Amino acid sequence: MARLSPSDADGSSFVAATRSGESPRVYLERCISRIEEIERDVQAFTAFSIQAARTAADASALRWEAGHPLSPIDGMPIGVKDIIETKDFPTEMGSPLFSGWRAGCDAASVSALREAGAIVVGKTVTTEFAATVPGSTRNPHDLSRTPGGSSSGSAAAVGSGMLAAALGTQVVGSIIRPASYCGCVGFKPTVGALNRGGSHDFFSQSCLGVLAQTPGDAWAVAREIAQRVGGDPGSAALSERTDPFVGGKPGSVAVLETGGWSRVSDEVKTLFHRWLSQLSEVGVRVMTRRELPELDALERALSDALELTRSINAWESRWPLKAYRALGDGLSDVLLDRLVIAEKMSVAQYTDAVARREAVRRLHSSLHGKCDALVTLSAPDCAPVGLASTGDPAFAVPASLLGAPAVSIPLLKAHGLPLGIQVIGFQACDSDMFGIARWLASRN
Amino acid sequence: MARLSPSDADGSSFVAATRSGESPRVYLERCISRIEEIERDVQAFTAFSIQAARTAADASALRWEAGHPLSPIDGMPIGVKDIIETKDFPTEMGSPLFSGWRAGCDAASVSALREAGAIVVGKTVTTEFAATVPGSTRNPHDLSRTPGGSSSGSAAAVGSGMLAAALGTQVVGSIIRPASYCGCVGFKPTVGALNRGGSHDFFSQSCLGVLAQTPGDAWAVAREIAQRVGGDPGSAALSERTDPFVGGKPGSVAVLETGGWSRVSDEVKTLFHRWLSQLSEVGVRVMTRRELPELDALERALSDALELTRSINAWESRWPLKAYRALGDGLSDVLLDRLVIAEKMSVAQYTDAVARREAVRRLHSSLHGKCDALVTLSAPDCAPVGLASTGDPAFAVPASLLGAPAVSIPLLKAHGLPLGIQVIGFQACDSDMFGIARWLASRN
Numbered sequence: 001m002a003r004l005s006p007s008d009a010d011g012s013s014f015v016a017a018t019r020s021g022e023s024p025r026v027y028l029e030r031c032i033s034r035i036e037e038i039e040r041d042v043q044a045f046t047a048f049s050i051q052a053a054r055t056a057a058d059a060s061a062l063r064w065e066a067g068h069p070l071s072p073i074d075g076m077p078i079g080v081k082d083i084i085e086t087k088d089f090p091t092e093m094g095s096p097l098f099s100g101w102r103a104g105c106d107a108a109s110v111s112a113l114r115e116a117g118a119i120v121v122g123k124t125v126t127t128e129f130a131a132t133v134p135g136s137t138r139n140p141h142d143l144s145r146t147p148g149g150s151s152s153g154s155a156a157a158v159g160s161g162m163l164a165a166a167l168g169t170q171v172v173g174s175i176i177r178p179a180s181y182c183g184c185v186g187f188k189p190t191v192g193a194l195n196r197g198g199s200h201d202f203f204s205q206s207c208l209g210v211l212a213q214t215p216g217d218a219w220a221v222a223r224e225i226a227q228r229v230g231g232d233p234g235s236a237a238l239s240e241r242t243d244p245f246v247g248g249k250p251g252s253v254a255v256l257e258t259g260g261w262s263r264v265s266d267e268v269k270t271l272f273h274r275w276l277s278q279l280s281e282v283g284v285r286v287m288t289r290r291e292l293p294e295l296d297a298l299e300r301a302l303s304d305a306l307e308l309t310r311s312i313n314a315w316e317s318r319w320p321l322k323a324y325r326a327l328g329d330g331l332s333d334v335l336l337d338r339l340v341i342a343e344k345m346s347v348a349q350y351t352d353a354v355a356r357r358e359a360v361r362r363l364h365s366s367l368h369g370k371c372d373a374l375v376t377l378s379a380p381d382c383a384p385v386g387l388a389s390t391g392d393p394a395f396a397v398p399a400s401l402l403g404a405p406a407v408s409i410p411l412l413k414a415h416g417l418p419l420g421i422q423v424i425g426f427q428a429c430d431s432d433m434f435g436i437a438r439w440l441a442s443r444n
Numbered sequence: 445m446a447r448l449s450p451s452d453a454d455g456s457s458f459v460a461a462t463r464s465g466e467s468p469r470v471y472l473e474r475c476i477s478r479i480e481e482i483e484r485d486v487q488a489f490t491a492f493s494i495q496a497a498r499t500a501a502d503a504s505a506l507r508w509e510a511g512h513p514l515s516p517i518d519g520m521p522i523g524v525k526d527i528i529e530t531k532d533f534p535t536e537m538g539s540p541l542f543s544g545w546r547a548g549c550d551a552a553s554v555s556a557l558r559e560a561g562a563i564v565v566g567k568t569v570t571t572e573f574a575a576t577v578p579g580s581t582r583n584p585h586d587l588s589r590t591p592g593g594s595s596s597g598s599a600a601a602v603g604s605g606m607l608a609a610a611l612g613t614q615v616v617g618s619i620i621r622p623a624s625y626c627g628c629v630g631f632k633p634t635v636g637a638l639n640r641g642g643s644h645d646f647f648s649q650s651c652l653g654v655l656a657q658t659p660g661d662a663w664a665v666a667r668e669i670a671q672r673v674g675g676d677p678g679s680a681a682l683s684e685r686t687d688p689f690v691g692g693k694p695g696s697v698a699v700l701e702t703g704g705w706s707r708v709s710d711e712v713k714t715l716f717h718r719w720l721s722q723l724s725e726v727g728v729r730v731m732t733r734r735e736l737p738e739l740d741a742l743e744r745a746l747s748d749a750l751e752l753t754r755s756i757n758a759w760e761s762r763w764p765l766k767a768y769r770a771l772g773d774g775l776s777d778v779l780l781d782r783l784v785i786a787e788k789m790s791v792a793q794y795t796d797a798v799a800r801r802e803a804v805r806r807l808h809s810s811l812h813g814k815c816d817a818l819v820t821l822s823a824p825d826c827a828p829v830g831l832a833s834t835g836d837p838a839f840a841v842p843a844s845l846l847g848a849p850a851v852s853i854p855l856l857k858a859h860g861l862p863l864g865i866q867v868i869g870f871q872a873c874d875s876d877m878f879g880i881a882r883w884l885a886s887r888n
Contacts, residue, residue: 087767087770087771098548101548104542104545104771105764105767105768105771106767106770107763107767108763108764108767110767111763111764111766111767111770112763112766114770115766195763197646197763197764198763198764198767202641202677203677204677204678206677226791227791228762228763228766229762229763229766230759230760230762230791230794233646233647233648233650233760234648234760234798236795236798237791237794315674316674316677316678318672318673318674319551319552319555319556319639319641319642319672319673320549320552320555320641320642322555322556322559322672322673323531323549323550323551323552323554323555323642324549326531326550326555326558327531327548327549347670347671347674347681350674350681351680351681354678354680
């Protein structure tokens with residue numbers, strides 16, 4: 001397995017490399033070497049074009065040489081999760097029903113990234129319609145293990161150094177979990193903060209987000225999207241009210257101990273608590289439900305977070321699943337079953353579920369000011385063995401339900417494999433949360 | 445022009461016809477006769493299939509004969525505005541950039557309507573990307589006049605009896621205005637109340653709505669969509685808390701006299717005031733800003749409604765316009781100019797505009813309980829002569845900005861041509877508003 005481990009475990013920042021004078025073509029060639037070395041085994045891509053990427057990198061290099069890059073990510077090699085539309089590659093959504101289908105146009109995020117000079121190297125594997133049935137991708141750190149999902153290819157390609165960054169989406173656990181398993185940074189912003197236009201991910205909790213080798217690259221990608229195409233229509237775009245690269249040391253963090261902890265081994269709990277102790281030692285106040293009644297109330301309210309999320313998603317799946325089913329055979333049994341559940345739901349049940357979600361979000365907001373961020377694991381353990389499941393999403397669910405920004409940072413190793421620490425912030429305060437996460441990462 | 449006037453000026457209800465035992469095939473044949481008679485001149489369709497419609501109508505007729513129709517609209521001949529995706533026809537969006545493009549899949553609304561047994565006869569002409577540059581459609585009541593837009597083909601086809609109903613969308617005036625000009629019912633629900641999935645109309649004010657020959661058919665179509673695929677994810681689906689076909693006589697209505705009234709002729713004002721007098725005579729209290737301070741405040745707040753709407757739309761146009769521009773030449777100068785405006789806007793300006801819209805919405809809510817609905821014209825006059833512009837949207841803007849439900853009913857004639865009365869309700873109270881509108885229509 002050793003040959004699949006990334007050469008640079010802490011990630012290789014594109015933004016830092018080009019700022020220090022490296023040509024984007026040189027950076028790209030490192031990515032291409034990794035692709036040539038491991039893509040055949042990892043299968044992170046549904047389609048890619050090395051030649052087009054080289055041409056684009058050379059054009060970018062000329063802009064950098066002239067001192068006029070289009071943005072800090074001009075020339076950055078990126079991937080696009082294959083539920084997000086691109087004009088140059090098919091968008092197949094992990095389903096035979098869309099084999100070879102072309103959107104004809106770029107999604108909002110892709111349009112923005114191209115305008116910023118980023119190079120779309122290829123499309124990355126998604127589970128079927130970003131749900132649970134896995135695609136072909138394997139974990140680059142151990143081919144016998146899942147990369148996580150649904151942003152499987154994005155996480156695997158970034159975590160193995162084939163790309164600097166990639167777009168992902170999350171409605172349950174689809175960014176935080178694969179980032180944790182593949183050892184990269186995974187950033188899921190506040191719901192609505194990055195324009196989802198052209199992404200076939202239609203839930204009210206769905207978020208466009210970024211997987212990247214370093215926190216700085218993740219933020220840079222998100223920032224270029226927000227500046228150019230904003231958030232979802234009617235929503236506030238990604239907040240930059242603070243500079244996430246200045247300061248960031250939190251006064252206090254609250255440890256979120258919700259669903260999933262019962263499945264965490266003593267060994268992993270020890271790793272996590274050791275990390276918390278190190279925080280305390282440098283003067284960060286680490287709080288739990290015992291000191292913070294609002295946190296206790298939030299944890300209780302989150303006890304059925306996965307069930308509530310699945311209820312909301314089920315109703316919201318009526319379409320597109322009805323339309324997909326009408327295309328003929330090709331929908332998995334898992335999704336056909338979800339549609340059966342969805343068709344048994346009433347409008348009243350859905351309305352009630354959304355109201356319950358709002359109530360949990362209000363509880364979360366009541367913690368704002370009592371602590372600077374929530375911290376927890378990104379997954380119960382390292383990636384499990386087996387490719388039939390993308391793993392346990394329990395740790396990623398709370399931030400998805402809360403619509404809150406979250407980031408997974410590859411700070412732990414369990415059984416020699418990556419495991420992320422998750423930092424969860426408050427709605428529309430993405431830059432504050434990111435600053436804390438970046439500070440935590442920089443201490444490693 | 446006489447030969448183009450609809451044979452049934454008050455509309456021909458599909459729901460009533462089938463309920464009284466008429467075969468959907470017989471209803472369809474009347475539509476086909478109108479298509480054969482006038483479509484060559486009116487040009488309401490971008491594509492249609494008579495043969496497929498006949499086959500579907502025969503299948504529907506068998507279900508009706510067996511006493512098991514799929515819904516009250518089983519067999520209803522409908523059209524779909526060509527920014528809304530269908531699996532069987534291209535979706536060309538009124539732009540050469542999407543000539544022949546196929547979505548491969550049905551939009552949420554189309555999926556629901558097919559499941560309810562409705563027959564998608566064809567796609568109807570839209571202005572370029574549902575904005576302002578007209579397509580080929582002419583007003584069926586006078587070919588020298590605009591049908592209005594952007595739901596031009598939907599309104600013209602329905603207003604001339606070529607279809608029972610059609611899907612439209614509105615972000616500024618795109619349902620209310622063409623319904624008024626073409627003499628059909630136009631229903632724009634509360635923002636988010638009908639699932640917009642698969643409609644290429646990406647603004648925060650965008651609504652999916654229905655054009656129909658009668659109020660009953662309009663509500664039936666909207667209801668079948670809401671029941672099957674709900675509203676936009678996270679939004680409440682169309683309200684049915686009251687039966688819009690029972691009662692409906694309002695205790696009071698408030699006359700909204702905002703932008704556009706300065707361009708209304710004395711003749712049209714007289715028509716409108718005569719209609720108001722008739723309401724008073726049957727015991728409906730008709731109020732104006734002089735008696736209702738909240739209405740006065742709302743009218744003042746709406747004085748720059750069009751400008752505010754355009755600001756919000758401009759920012760929200762960054763994508764998809766950036767992506768369309770990247771496809772090559774083919775975007776109109778009008779849209780290229782809008783993109784220039786959009787690119788000059790800051791996030792802060794957009795955020796401010798959305799906050800101002802929220803404030804106006806709160807003022808509107810404060811009228812709830814003080815009157816049962818707002819009434820006004822749907823347009824300053826009948827359709828103007830000329831095909832280069834789709835007409836003045838001023839009367840449609842308030843409900844769009846407010847996110848409120850609105851319906852245009854063809855109750856007036858100006859210069860012998862249709863002119864709608866517009867009823868505007870309160871957010872999420874669509875059925876109450878519809879009941880009032882239906883009662884007003886039934887009095888005619």
